[in-house]
Amino acid sequence: MPPGISFSWSRHRVFRALGFFPVVLTLGLLFWSVVTYALGVIPTIGRHSWLFASVCVAATAALWLLTMWCYIICVFRNPGAPTGLATATPADGPYSRVPILNHAANGASLPASRDSASRRSHASRRRYADDDSDVSDSGSECSDGEGPLTEEQFRRAELVYSITVRDNGQPRYCHKCNGPKPDRTHHCSVCGVCVLKMDHHCPWLNNCVGFRTQKAFVLFLVYGALYCTLLAATSALFYLYSLLNMSDDTELDLNLLIMIVLCIAFALSLMMFAGYSIYLLLTNTTTIESYEENNYRVQASQRSNGSRSKYVNLFDMGYKRNFTQVFGSVWYTWLVPTSTTVGDGVRFPISFEGYNELRQNID
Numbered sequence: 001m002p003p004g005i006s007f008s009w010s011r012h013r014v015f016r017a018l019g020f021f022p023v024v025l026t027l028g029l030l031f032w033s034v035v036t037y038a039l040g041v042i043p044t045i046g047r048h049s050w051l052f053a054s055v056c057v058a059a060t061a062a063l064w065l066l067t068m069w070c071y072i073i074c075v076f077r078n079p080g081a082p083t084g085l086a087t088a089t090p091a092d093g094p095y096s097r098v099p100i101l102n103h104a105a106n107g108a109s110l111p112a113s114r115d116s117a118s119r120r121s122h123a124s125r126r127r128y129a130d131d132d133s134d135v136s137d138s139g140s141e142c143s144d145g146e147g148p149l150t151e152e153q154f155r156r157a158e159l160v161y162s163i164t165v166r167d168n169g170q171p172r173y174c175h176k177c178n179g180p181k182p183d184r185t186h187h188c189s190v191c192g193v194c195v196l197k198m199d200h201h202c203p204w205l206n207n208c209v210g211f212r213t214q215k216a217f218v219l220f221l222v223y224g225a226l227y228c229t230l231l232a233a234t235s236a237l238f239y240l241y242s243l244l245n246m247s248d249d250t251e252l253d254l255n256l257l258i259m260i261v262l263c264i265a266f267a268l269s270l271m272m273f274a275g276y277s278i279y280l281l282l283t284n285t286t287t288i289e290s291y292e293e294n295n296y297r298v299q300a301s302q303r304s305n306g307s308r309s310k311y312v313n314l315f316d317m318g319y320k321r322n323f324t325q326v327f328g329s330v331w332y333t334w335l336v337p338t339s340t341t342v343g344d345g346v347r348f349p350i351s352f353e354g355y356n357e358l359r360q361n362i363d
Helices: 003-018 020-040 042-048 050-076 151-160 214-244 254-282 287-291 319-327 352-359
Strands: 120-123 200-202 207-209 296-299
Touching: 003 020, 020 042, 020 050, 020 214, 020 254, 042 050, 042 214, 050 207, 050 214, 214 254, 214 319, 254 319
Parallel strands: none
Antiparallel strands: 120 296, 200 207
């Protein structure tokens, strides 16, 4: 094995091992908070109202279990990798109108200009993060390369038959994994692998949020925010009551005060992350796609006037369909982090209304 590959593989193993410190810290905080709440708050509430205490116990236990369940899945479930999925996919279904690239003899396949006979072009209103020359904040790493693909690489990349292409119009190909990149797939610089529908690499999970973990991640943020809000609200009321009715020999619980402050901070941050994640979910956009540009493989329309339209997200199928793509169509599965995501993470439903708009508005 070449030294560079060995070093890179060892480096990723070290990063992954060190990445479990935030995981251990998060699990520790979850256990510490529920124990502090159960021993410090619930008994006092029960002395005043057993009914309210019972409701608090049931709600806290449910939210804690759901938060823990979602978190464990986010940490240990594989978010999805193109390995074994990059097989021949004919141009049918949602990709039936996507033009096929012609592979030149030298291994290059550049997008033709508007004046050429085929009038094929790529609409570069957005680019992928791993087309950049540096490492983005999301953990997506440059791996597409800049030179033309070899004939073998081109052949392997075309087996996936994606609608997104590189800047030069060629299929997306990961030179680090030595394999094709399906649509919305990116190479994670921390995990050292390509991830299907990569959203970002989360250090608190020591894992990527991707095709198979997006639902669990969104639910973790929602349940985590509700759990912290419940603990902060009821504990703050208890603490305020203790302050107003404390005697000279009464000691305030510093451990409980720390928990209240942490719960308020985590509740606010999780609410913001949850709101943004739900917005991305409903618009069928990943974090990487929200600030980077995609190159689409587009056959220009004969009516093209050369003007540039506003950006159209070809994967946006409307709020309802975007939601059911990840959470499924059965309502009672929306509340638990079971696998309900539609598809295989390689090909996605495409909005042909937006596709036709791109065809008519290519530079």
